[in-house]
Amino acid sequence: xxxxxxxxxxxxxxxxxxxxxxxxxxxxxxxxxxxxxxxxxxxxxxxxxxxxxxxxxxxxxxxxxxxxxxxxxxxxxxxxxxxxxxxxxxxxxxxxxxxxxxxxxxxxxxxxxxxxxxxxxxxxxxxxxxxxxxxxxxxxxxxxxxxxxxxxxxxxxxxxxxxxxxxxxxxxxxxxxxxxxxxxxxxxxxxxxxxxxxxxxxxxxxxxxxxxxxxxxxxxxxxxxxxxxxxxxxxxxxxxxxxxxxxxxxxxxxxxxxxxxxxxxxxxxxxxxxxxxxxxxxxxxxxxxxxxxxxxxxxxxxxxxxxxxxxxxxxxxxxxxxxxxxxxxxxxxxxxxxxxxxxxxxxxxxxxxxxxxxxxxxxxxxxxxxxxxxxxxxxxxxxxxxxxxxxxxxxxxxxxxxxxxxxxxxxxxxxxxxxxxxxxxxxxxxxxxxxxxxxxxxxxxxxxxxxxxxxxxxxxxxxxxxxxxxxxxxxxxxxxxxxxxxxxxxxxxxxxxxxxxxxxxxxxxxxxxxxxxxxxxxxxxxxxxxxxxxxxxxxxxxxxxxxxxxxxxxxxxxxxxxxxxxxxxxxxxxxxxxxxxxxxxxxxxxxxxxxxxxxxxxxxxxxxxxxxxxxxxxxxxxxxxxxxxxxxxxxxxxxxxxxxxxxxxxxxxxxxxxxxxxxxxxxxxxxxxxxxxxxxxxxxxxxxxxxxxxxxxxxxxxxxxxxxxxxxxxxxxxxxxxxxxxxxxxxxxxxxxxxxxxxxxxxxxxxxxxxxxxxxxxxxxxxxxxxxxxxxxxxxxxxxxxxxxxxxxxxxxxxxxxxxxxxxxxxxxxxxxxxxxxxxxxxxxxxxx
RNA sequence: GCGGAAGUGGUGAAAUGGCAAACACACUAGCCUUAGGAGCUAGCGCCCAAAAGGCUUGCGGGUUCAAGUCCCGCCUUCCGCACCA
Numbered sequence: 001x002x003x004x005x006x007x008x009x010x011x012x013x014x015x016x017x018x019x020x021x022x023x024x025x026x027x028x029x030x031x032x033x034x035x036x037x038x039x040x041x042x043x044x045x046x047x048x049x050x051x052x053x054x055x056x057x058x059x060x061x062x063x064x065x066x067x068x069x070x071x072x073x074x075x076x077x078x079x080x081x082x083x084x085x086x087x088x089x090x091x092x093x094x095x096x097x098x099x100x101x102x103x104x105x106x107x108x109x110x111x112x113x114x115x116x117x118x119x120x121x122x123x124x125x126x127x128x129x130x131x132x133x134x135x136x137x138x139x140x141x142x143x144x145x146x147x148x149x150x151x152x153x154x155x156x157x158x159x160x161x162x163x164x165x166x167x168x169x170x171x172x173x174x175x176x177x178x179x180x181x182x183x184x185x186x187x188x189x190x191x192x193x194x195x196x197x198x199x200x201x202x203x204x205x206x207x208x209x210x211x212x213x214x215x216x217x218x219x220x221x222x223x224x225x226x227x228x229x230x231x232x233x234x235x236x237x238x239x240x241x242x243x244x245x246x247x248x249x250x251x252x253x254x255x256x257x258x259x260x261x262x263x264x265x266x267x268x269x270x271x272x273x274x275x276x277x278x279x280x281x282x283x284x285x286x287x288x289x290x291x292x293x294x295x296x297x298x299x300x301x302x303x304x305x306x307x308x309x310x311x312x313x314x315x316x317x318x319x320x321x322x323x324x325x326x327x328x329x330x331x332x333x334x335x336x337x338x339x340x341x342x343x344x345x346x347x348x349x350x351x352x353x354x355x356x357x358x359x360x361x362x363x364x365x366x367x368x369x370x371x372x373x374x375x376x377x378x379x380x381x382x383x384x385x386x387x388x389x390x391x392x393x394x395x396x397x398x399x400x401x402x403x404x405x406x407x408x409x410x411x412x413x414x415x416x417x418x419x420x421x422x423x424x425x426x427x428x429x430x431x432x433x434x435x436x437x438x439x440x441x442x443x444x445x446x447x448x449x450x451x452x453x454x455x456x457x458x459x460x461x462x463x464x465x466x467x468x469x470x471x472x473x474x475x476x477x478x479x480x481x482x483x484x485x486x487x488x489x490x491x492x493x494x495x496x497x498x499x500x501x502x503x504x505x506x507x508x509x510x511x512x513x514x515x516x517x518x519x520x521x522x523x524x525x526x527x528x529x530x531x532x533x534x535x536x537x538x539x540x541x542x543x544x545x546x547x548x549x550x551x552x553x554x555x556x557x558x559x560x561x562x563x564x565x566x567x568x569x570x571x572x573x574x575x576x577x578x579x580x581x582x583x584x585x586x587x588x589x590x591x592x593x594x595x596x597x598x599x600x601x602x603x604x605x606x607x608x609x610x611x612x613x614x615x616x617x618x619x620x621x622x623x624x625x626x627x628x629x630x631x632x633x634x635x636x637x638x639x640x641x642x643x644x645x646x647x648x649x650x651x652x653x654x655x656x657x658x659x660x661x662x663x664x665x666x667x668x669x670x671x672x673x674x675x676x677x678x679x680x681x682x683x684x685x686x687x688x689x690x691x692x693x694x695x696x697x698x699x700x701x702x703x704x705x706x707x708x709x710x711x712x713x714x715x716x717x718x719x720x721x722x723x724x725x726x727x728x729x730x731x732x733x734x735x736x737x738x739x740x741x742x743x744x745x746x747x748x749x750x751x752x753x754x755x756x757x758x759x760x761x762x763x764x765x766x767x768x769x770x771x772x773x774x775x776x777x778x779x780x781x782x783x784x785x786x787x788x789x790x791x792x793x794x795x796x797x798x799x800x801x802x803x804x805x806x807x808x809x810x811x812x813x814x815x816x817x818x819x820x821x822x823x824x825x826x827x828x829x830x831x832x833x
Numbered sequence: 834g835c836g837g838a839a840g841u842g843g844u845g846a847a848a849u850g851g852c853a854a855a856c857a858c859a860c861u862a863g864c865c866u867u868a869g870g871a872g873c874u875a876g877c878g879c880c881c882a883a884a885a886g887g888c889u890u891g892c893g894g895g896u897u898c899a900a901g902u903c904c905c906g907c908c909u910u911c912c913g914c915a916c917c918a
Contacts, residue, residue, distance in 0.1 A: 008871080222837055222913085229836065229914050236918080254918060267918090306834095306915055340917045347918090353834090354916050426917060547913080605870085617857075618845055623838095624911090626845065630858050633870065638857085640871085694847070697856035704856090776852040781899045783852055821898045827851050829898050 009640035011607025015740045019119055028754060029124040031080040034533040041077040042534050043069045044513055046542030046550070047084045047131070050110040051091060054117045056582040056589060056615070056627060057543060059599050063612040064579060064621050064692070065541045066123050067736040071686045073124075074735065074760040080534055081124055082516035084131030085111050088139075088439045089505045090168055090184060093477075096470040103438045104466060107134055117599060121608045122739045124756070129519040133508035134438070138515065140461030141525040142507050143443040145557075147454050148564055150444075154201045155432075157452070161271075161339075162431060164193040169475075170435045171197060180300060192297060198442060198501060200430040202556045206231055207423070208570075209555055218575030220622070223547040230548050232426025237410050238342060239419035241266050241319035244327065248274060250319055253341030253424060256351065257413075258387075258405035261394040262369035263346040264359065266319045266330045267312065270296060271338035278315045278330075288313040292334040299334075310335050310358050321346075322418040323409070324395060333358065341424050349383065356383040369393045370402065430553065432504045437468060437477035439502030447489035447496035456490050462498070476500040509550055510557040513537060513572065528566055535567065536574045544578040551576070577690070580624040582615070589627075597627050609738035610636035616737060617696040635696075639741055642703055642734065646727050646745045649713060653727045654750040656720030664767075667712045668722045671705065675729055676768035678702045679761050682733055692737070699733055706730075724749075729761045777802040778829040779811055787828075795822040802828040 022028055032038065045065035048058055069081040085107075092103035099106075111132065118125065131138055149155040163172040165182035172182060172190060182188045202209075210231045213224045236255035243250060250266055268275055270292045279286035292311060299308040312333035319330050328346075335354065336345060349359030349366040359366050368382060370389040387402040397405050413419030433442070441462040443455035455462055465484045468477060478484055478500040489496035511525070517534045518526040542550075551573075558572040581588060584595040602611040614635040619625040664672050682695045706726065712718065718726075728749055735742035735755045746755040771791045775798060777784050785807040789798055799820050802808060812832055819831035 008869090225837055226913055232914085232917065234917070252918085256918080308916070310916075335916045335918095337917065345918045352918070354918075357916095424917080426914090544912080620846090623846095628845065628858070631845065634857055637871085644872095689849085691847090693845090694856075697847075700856055774852080778851085778899070781851095781897095786852070819898065821851095823851060823899095827899085829851080831898055 009636075009643035009741075011609060011636075011639075011740065014744045015120075015122065015608055018740050018743045019122065022122075023119065026126075026128060028756065029081060030126045030128055032078045034530070036078050038076055038078040040080070040534060040538075041072045042080045042537045043072065043539045044080075044082070044516075044537050044541070046540075046546060047086050047509070047512060048114065049086045049089060049091070050107055050114055052110040052113060054114055054121075054599050056597055056599060059121065059602075059611060060582050060615040060621075060625060061541060061543065061579055062118070062121070062123050063615045064577075064690075065539075066612075066739075067616065067692065068539060068541075068686065069124055070736040070739060070756060071760065073756050074732070074758060076759065080129075080516065081126060082129045082131070082513075082519075083118065083123070083125035083127070084512055084516065085114075085133060086505065086509050086512070087111065087132050087134035088502075088508055090170075090436065090438070092438045093436060093470050102466065102468075103470070104134065107438075108132075120603055121599070121612065124739070129516045131512050131515050131519055133505075133512060136461045136463055137522070138512075139440040139464075139508070141511075141515070142440040142503060143455070143460050143462055144457065144525065145511070145560075146443055146503070146507075147457065149200060149560060150454055152560075152564070154204065154560060155198060156201065157196055157198055159194060159196045160199075160431070161192050162195050162197055164191045164195075166191060168436070171195065171431060171433060180305075190300075192300065195433075197431050197433040198499075198503075200432055200556075202430045202553075203425060203427055205556055205559050206233070206425040206427050208559060209427075209552065212555065212571055216571060216573075216576070219573075220576065220578050222544070223551065223576060223578060226547045227552055230427060230552065234424045234426070236341075236422060236424060237406070237413065237419055238422045239346070239413055240322060241328075241346070242322070243274070243330070244318040244320065246317075248277075250274060250330070250344050251342045251419075252344045252346045253422065254346055256348065256387075256402075256406075257409045257419075258391060258394075258397075258400075258402045259348040259351045259369055260321065260323055260346060260409065261326075261391075261397070262348045262350045262367040263321055263326070263328060264349060264365045264367060265328050265347040267333045267336050267345050267347050267358075268315075268330065269336040269338035269343040270332055270334060272332070272336075272343045275315075275332055278317060278332075282316075285313065285315060289332055292332060295334045308335055310354070310361065312358065312362060314362075322416065323412070329364075331362075339428065340426070351383050351385055353383055353385060367393060430504075430506075430556075432507060433501040434504055435476040435500075436502055437464070437470060439505060440464075440507065441478065441484075442499045442501050442503060444499040445487055445489060445496045446499065447492060447494065449494055450489055450491040450496075453489055453491050453496070459490070464502075476502075478502070506549055506553050510553045511561070513540075513554075514561075514567075525566075531567055536569055536572055539575045539577065540573045541577045541579060543581070547578060577621070579621050580619065582625050582627055584627045586626065597629070602632060606632050606636040607639075607740070609639055609740045613639070613696060613737050616692040618693065620691050620693050622690075638700055638703070639738060641707065642730070643741065643745070645703065645706060646731065646748060649723055649727060650745075650748045650750075652716075652720050653724040656724040657750060659721045659724070661719060661721035661725065664719075664722055666717070667709055668718045671709060671718065671726055672722060672767055673770065674702055674705050675726055676763045676765075679729060679733060680763035680765075680768055683760070683763060686736075696737060699730070699737075702730065702733075731755065732758060732761050773825060775801070776827045777805060777808060778827065779808070779832050781829060784808060784811060791825075793824075795824060798822050798824070798828055802830065 043065055045061050069079050072079045087107050092107050095106045096103050146155055163177050165172050165188055167185040167188045177190050182190055210233055213227055234255055236253055237257035238251050238253050240249040240251050270289050279289055299305045312331045315330045317330045318327050320327055347355040349355040350368045351370055369392055370384055371392045372384055372389045391397045391400050391405050410421040441464055443462045445453045447453050465481050468481055485498050487496050487498050514526050514531055518530045554572055561567045587593055589596045610632055614632040617635055618631055678698045681698050685691055685695050731742050731745045742755050772788050773791055774786045775789050776786050785805050787801045787805050789801050799822050815832050817830050818833050821829040
């Protein structure tokens with residue numbers, strides 16, 4: 001059957017051919033200048049780390065974004081759809097250790113390979129704006145921004161306890177510590193070390209970052225909630241307790257100042273400055289505190305600081321409650337965090353779970369100062385932690401509600417000069433120093449005479465030396481390159497040393513999407529006018545794993561740039577979408593589980609269109625997707641049906657190009673109706689609902705209906721102009737999801753130009769309308785039968801049709817119909833008694 | 834503990850208060866054939882021999898003419914945060 005062979009969909013024939021043509025025509029996916037007259041649309045997917053291989057999560061991410069970009073192109077928008085590489089980072093150094101390949105070489109060759117994968121998948125990226133973060137023309141601007149932030153006091157250095165991963169031999173940000181372990185080495189415990197580090201003052205924007213979330217209504221609630229929790233705003237009061245026999249004061253932070261008359265001790269974090277003073281003259285106390293520190297360290301390293309067993313030691317010293325002069329003991333406790341609030345608390349066992357537990361353990365007094373408002377019996381046991389009560393045992397404040405008392409006590413503290421209302425954030429400044437090689441060098445110089453000296457702008461970029469031996473020794477690898485380290489001080493000309501730390505790679509990804517708009521600019525990170533045109537990003541798409549780190553840093557960076565006068569916007573991203581994970585056999589794909597599916601393999605077996613379309617079809621985009629190869633095969637068979645259908649009837653359709661169809665009737669009307677319904681559904685979904693799985697299903701339904709009418713089509717019962725509209729529109733609808741097949745069939749239909757530039761089909765509501773409807777008839781809410789009525793049937797007509805139905809008659813005989821509910825176009829429900 | 838999302842056939846899922854299970858996968862039976870990982874036809878939630886009929890969206894209540902969908906209370910799973918004072 002030679003004919004059957006001809007009618008065979010073969011993506012291996014179709015796809016490489018179009019890939020070649022597209023590569024030869026780079027303007028196809030390029031954005032146009034601002035004066036092109038079209039509305040702009042910036043669709044962005046998170047850029048990949050060039051590990052060497054795209055994985056299925058990437059395929060899904062970019063299939064979603066590419067479908068959207070293609071749709072917007074067809075809708076006539078000026079679309080910016082760029083791609084780049086988050087190319088700095090540790091894996092390149094690990095690879096260097098393993099195979100002695102220089103990180104730069106390893107990275108660039110991975111990029112080349114992954115770019116080939118992208119092209120083979122048919123992704124419509126504008127490669128002219130490609131950004132590679134490890135190249136000097138990009139990272140020099142990291143350095144430039146760093147200097148601007150240094151000038152503004154937003155970049156600073158301080159000694160601090162840092163998270164140290166012994167495997168990475170570097171510092172980690174708080175955000176990179178997962179359950180006490182390194183985010184890269186899931187079983188390696190993170191240690192605490194003291195180092196002088198560079199920080200970005202993200203806390204200066206804490207309130208604005210929090211407030212901004214309320215306005216980001218195009219963002220998933222989940223992401224906004226995660227960021228709110230991460231910022232962790234907490235309102236409270238700081239109060240000074242004077243230390244007996246000393247000029248020192250202990251400032252405590254509390255959210256429940258209304259309970260302060262119940263404070264029976266003050267608790268200090270072991271790292272608190274005053275503790276060192278107390279222990280200096282007391283070796284026994286020092287040993288005890290050291291033990292608390294050790295417990296805390298162990299708990300932190302085990303990842304369950306929350307589960308630490310509470311221990312404390314009395315210092316033998318006392319402090320005074322400023323409100324009532326009450327003398328309370330000062331303790332040091334292992335569960336008090338040095339880096340939250342003031343590192344000191346007042347302990348109120350009567351009204352706090354933890355304080356209660358601690359007081360019971362060490363026999364500290366418990367005083368009730370809040371009288372529950374209701375249900376005295378059910379809450380008579382302490383601790384009573386709700387704010388639903390009134391004060392007692394609190395002097396002049398007795399009888400006040402908790403909320404009112406908090407206000408009054410804050411006022412009293414301010415007036416008395418021993419405290420104030422404060423806001424505390426959980427968010428910490430962003431530690432950006434890394435003792436690694438493969439990152440952006442921090443552009444600072446240490447001069448013995450002038451101290452810290454910024455590298456002058458005209459000496460940027462500070463180039464990363466290329467010839468370097470990567471070893472696993474501690475300390476920064478750059479420190480072992482004398483040509484790099486030894487410089488002359490820009491201020492005094494004397495000998496000086498370069499900073500050898502490099503920047504966290506999250507710096508690179510905090511502003512890369514601005515660079516896309518003006519990627520070749522050698523004078524500035526970008527032209528503010530160009531950015532003004534393209535920003536904010538209309539749609540950002542990426543994995544939920546970046547809900548906190550990347551998406552908070554990016555927002556911070558935009559606000560900093562705004563304050564530097566570089567941009568006018570407050571937020572970089574208008575709409576954010578977090579796609580679900582790709583899993584297999586109910587587990588995340590990973591090498592250790594052996595359940596990894598390779599995109600190359602899928603493309604080789606089924607073609608890029610099938611792999612892409614399956615990734616959209618198998619689940620709604622925001623849900624996890626269980627990869628089932630049989631499903632890919634199914635999509636591939638479907639595309640085969642489309643291919644055969646269009647190929648078979650293309651000659652008829654071509655013959656009618658440009659011809660006007662007569663008013664359709666019969667099967668023509670039926671098929672056109674389905675066509676316009678499908679178009680309406682898909683168009684609507686692109687506008688926000690994004691259930692691309694049902695879009696694909698709708699196209700399948702359309703094709704099924706065409707196929708069911710095959711005998712009539714073959715008999716010529718459908719006029720050529722109708723065939724033309726049916727097939728042409730089908731190809732247009734397919735174009736965002738299966739770009740290769742669409743391009744091929746577009747040509748088969750004799751159409752000229754790129755399908756990508758063809759206008760998205762409109763839906764004719766008149767044609768989409770059914771003229772008859774099947775109306776379910778219920779009795780007391782239960783389905784009894786279905787009656788056919790005209791589309792525009794009146795309520796009376798619908799009621800009559802329902803009441804006249806045989807089944808209805810037999811069930812209502814002898815009973816009375818109390819009420820008839822008629823929902824026009826929907827259903828009839830009879831209330832029968 | 835706090836916050837978020839979810840729970841529907843053998844499987845992935847659909848249904849924006851109005852016919853639960855669309856569209857697929859898998860499976861079963863049949864056809865076709867240059868045996869292809871192809872194509873075509875039919876069946877496929879559960880109970881019942883079948884039909885008629887009944888039942889069915891984690892559990893229990895409620896609102897409504899009508900609830901997978903809204904409300905209240907539980908259970909389970911996943912995710913984020915967590916002695917944050």
